[in-house]
Amino acid sequence: MKKPLFNRLALIGVGLIGSSIARAAKAQGVVGSIVATARSAQTRKRVAELGLADQVVETNAAAVEGADLVIVSIPVGACGAVAKEIGPHLAAGATLSDVGSVKASVVHDMAPHLPKNVHFIPAHPVAGTEYSGPDAGFSELFVNRWCILTPPDNADKAAVEKLKAFWKALGANVETMTAEHHDLVLAITSHLPHLIAYTIVGTADELSEVTESEVLQFSAGGFRDFTRIAASDPTMWRDIFLANKDAVLEMLGRFNEDIASLTKAIRRGDGEALFEHFKRTRAIRKGIVDIGQDSPAPDFGRPHPDLKLPLPKPYSSEG
Amino acid sequence: MKKPLFNRLALIGVGLIGSSIARAAKAQGVVGSIVATARSAQTRKRVAELGLADQVVETNAAAVEGADLVIVSIPVGACGAVAKEIGPHLAAGATLSDVGSVKASVVHDMAPHLPKNVHFIPAHPVAGTEYSGPDAGFSELFVNRWCILTPPDNADKAAVEKLKAFWKALGANVETMTAEHHDLVLAITSHLPHLIAYTIVGTADELSEVTESEVLQFSAGGFRDFTRIAASDPTMWRDIFLANKDAVLEMLGRFNEDIASLTKAIRRGDGEALFEHFKRTRAIRKGIVDIGQDSPAPDFGRPHPDLKLPLPKPYSSEG
Numbered sequence: 001m002k003k004p005l006f007n008r009l010a011l012i013g014v015g016l017i018g019s020s021i022a023r024a025a026k027a028q029g030v031v032g033s034i035v036a037t038a039r040s041a042q043t044r045k046r047v048a049e050l051g052l053a054d055q056v057v058e059t060n061a062a063a064v065e066g067a068d069l070v071i072v073s074i075p076v077g078a079c080g081a082v083a084k085e086i087g088p089h090l091a092a093g094a095t096l097s098d099v100g101s102v103k104a105s106v107v108h109d110m111a112p113h114l115p116k117n118v119h120f121i122p123a124h125p126v127a128g129t130e131y132s133g134p135d136a137g138f139s140e141l142f143v144n145r146w147c148i149l150t151p152p153d154n155a156d157k158a159a160v161e162k163l164k165a166f167w168k169a170l171g172a173n174v175e176t177m178t179a180e181h182h183d184l185v186l187a188i189t190s191h192l193p194h195l196i197a198y199t200i201v202g203t204a205d206e207l208s209e210v211t212e213s214e215v216l217q218f219s220a221g222g223f224r225d226f227t228r229i230a231a232s233d234p235t236m237w238r239d240i241f242l243a244n245k246d247a248v249l250e251m252l253g254r255f256n257e258d259i260a261s262l263t264k265a266i267r268r269g270d271g272e273a274l275f276e277h278f279k280r281t282r283a284i285r286k287g288i289v290d291i292g293q294d295s296p297a298p299d300f301g302r303p304h305p306d307l308k309l310p311l312p313k314p315y316s317s318e319g
Numbered sequence: 320m321k322k323p324l325f326n327r328l329a330l331i332g333v334g335l336i337g338s339s340i341a342r343a344a345k346a347q348g349v350v351g352s353i354v355a356t357a358r359s360a361q362t363r364k365r366v367a368e369l370g371l372a373d374q375v376v377e378t379n380a381a382a383v384e385g386a387d388l389v390i391v392s393i394p395v396g397a398c399g400a401v402a403k404e405i406g407p408h409l410a411a412g413a414t415l416s417d418v419g420s421v422k423a424s425v426v427h428d429m430a431p432h433l434p435k436n437v438h439f440i441p442a443h444p445v446a447g448t449e450y451s452g453p454d455a456g457f458s459e460l461f462v463n464r465w466c467i468l469t470p471p472d473n474a475d476k477a478a479v480e481k482l483k484a485f486w487k488a489l490g491a492n493v494e495t496m497t498a499e500h501h502d503l504v505l506a507i508t509s510h511l512p513h514l515i516a517y518t519i520v521g522t523a524d525e526l527s528e529v530t531e532s533e534v535l536q537f538s539a540g541g542f543r544d545f546t547r548i549a550a551s552d553p554t555m556w557r558d559i560f561l562a563n564k565d566a567v568l569e570m571l572g573r574f575n576e577d578i579a580s581l582t583k584a585i586r587r588g589d590g591e592a593l594f595e596h597f598k599r600t601r602a603i604r605k606g607i608v609d610i611g612q613d614s615p616a617p618d619f620g621r622p623h624p625d626l627k628l629p630l631p632k633p634y635s636s637e638g
Binding site for chain 2: 077101126127128130145146148175181184185186188189190191192193194195196197198199200201202203204205206207209210212214215216217218219220221222223224225226227228229230231232234235237238239241242245248249251252254255256258259262263266267269271274275277278279280281282284285286287288291
């Protein structure tokens with residue numbers, strides 16, 4: 001049997017992402033053992049019940065003792081305090097990483113607290129669902145998804161390669177870029193879509209002319225596609241918008257210009273401008289399906305069997 | 320065997336919706352025979368090849384002759400001209416319906432051309448995928464989806480009940496409301512989400528700092544959920560925005576107010592306001608899943624087998 005990539009993985013935070021890492025790392029045999037901790041006693045208890053780690057400990061400091069890989073999977077706003085706490089306890093030569101959706105702020109908050117003999121390599125697996133907590137994770141979450149590493153310029157090459165191998169073993173494709181570029185890319189591919197989804201779901205909720213039950217009932221017309229991402233963890237997303245403020249505000253500004261120009265086309269009845277725009281966006285969808293980042297199944301992969309409502313009995317056979 | 324609900328169904332337009340009606344009506348035995356027509360010779364040929372109708376004819380006038388149910392399934396902007404064309408050829412006592420996503424404009428455009436002895440009952444099945452054309456339809460499209468009828472005040476009650484029974488046989492739930500209320504409900508549940516999705520996909524496409532391949536690659540962060548609806552038929556959607564202009568502009572105005580207030584919260588670093596908003600929208604998602612209008616499957620029902628990329632071989636078994 002091949003030696004595992006890392007002897008001891010310490011997981012700080014065991015929600016959707018942390019628990020998926022635990023499940024996948026165990027299934028793939030890439031770590032010798034897993035020690036986990038979480039802020040709340042309730043989560044620690046659940047992690048132990050689910051058997052996600054070999055050991056569940058009460059403090060972050062205890063978790064990192066002797067670990068050669070530490071992954072912090074918590075809302076980005078909490079990363080600075082955790083770095084301060086674990087800094088003095090990290091093993092020499094250990095790799096410290098995270099899974100945050102914003103990278104420059106995480107580097108800014110964590111780096112000052114870390115000893116020089118630790119490899120700090122921030123990471124962001126671009127994967128998730130709208131569910132949270134240790135029960136929500138599953139070992140296939142990262143399969144065919146991208147994990148972005150943002151190693152600093154002076155990062156140890158061997159340590160970066162080893163962390164890459166770890167994520168590849170979990171099924172992910174790995175890309176590296178600077179923290180700043182990451183934050184710009186994610187502002188448009190993730191943060192702005194979430195902000196807009198949160199907005200429109202709130203707008204619908206406040207209408208007096210249309211009842212809430214009508215909004216739910218007729219959501220298959222498009223609205224439901226927005227509600228999934230507007231159901232994501234509120235704490236995580238609050239932190240993301242505060243941490244990636246500049247890039248999000250920049251993308252919001254451009255979005256506002258574009259929506260103003262489509263609004264003008266509608267107001268003026270300019271069908272040609274609308275048609276040209278809509279034709280162009282269709283091609284982008286095709287690109288996403290072509291590279292395997294979405295399923296082309298009809299009805300967006302919502303299988304009808306799940307609805308437990310097959311076609312009614314044929315009309316003619318009833319009589 | 321029970322007598323079918325209608326003897327002869329005439330379908331004008333056989334795209335995603337029209338061809339799904341043909342498939343479902345046939346499977347359920349609710350019509351004696353189906354005659355179909357489409358504007359392009361190519362579509363008519365394909366409809367014949369797929370065996371979607373008992374008869375495929377070349378003109379709208381020929382299609383409606385002797386039909387007791389006529390369903391027009393074409394972009395809403397084309398409905399007026401078709402009504403003018405078929406008006407003189409409709410059979411006395413026939414029911415004429417449509418499937419348009421806007422109702423007041425359809426009534427305004429079609430009603431003046433229709434004889435008094437025809438039951439005009441507009442309808443809108445709230446169901447669809449991002450695909451178009453006769454090949455895209457499937458018989459289960461309407462199962463557990465809502466079909467909204469907007470009968471005029473003086474509509475014949477028996478004719479309305481008969482059309483309701485038709486849609487119920489196809490698996491739909493049926494609701495009736497005024498055309499004006501329909502247009503307001505759909506403006507928020509469907510038209511505004513589409514407009515926003517079309518906008519943001521366009522915004523992403525125009526960025527110079529982020530490459531198109533990066534946008535596609537990292538779309539799993541939220542963006543891909545918008546691209547599906549931004550891939551819908553451009554002609555159909557151009558017509559919808561022009562036909563439901565007032566309600567769409569009204570909803571856009573409210574959306575703009577709401578996004579301005581979230582933008583302000585981000586700019587000021589007001590985490591509490593963001594958190595409270597995000598907590599509220601999560602509850603709405605739960606409502607949609609609870610009433611069966613979406614699947615709660617992890618990863619939005621995108622099954623991993625479809626990706627043809629299972630977990631890599633366990634790391635430890637390679638050595």
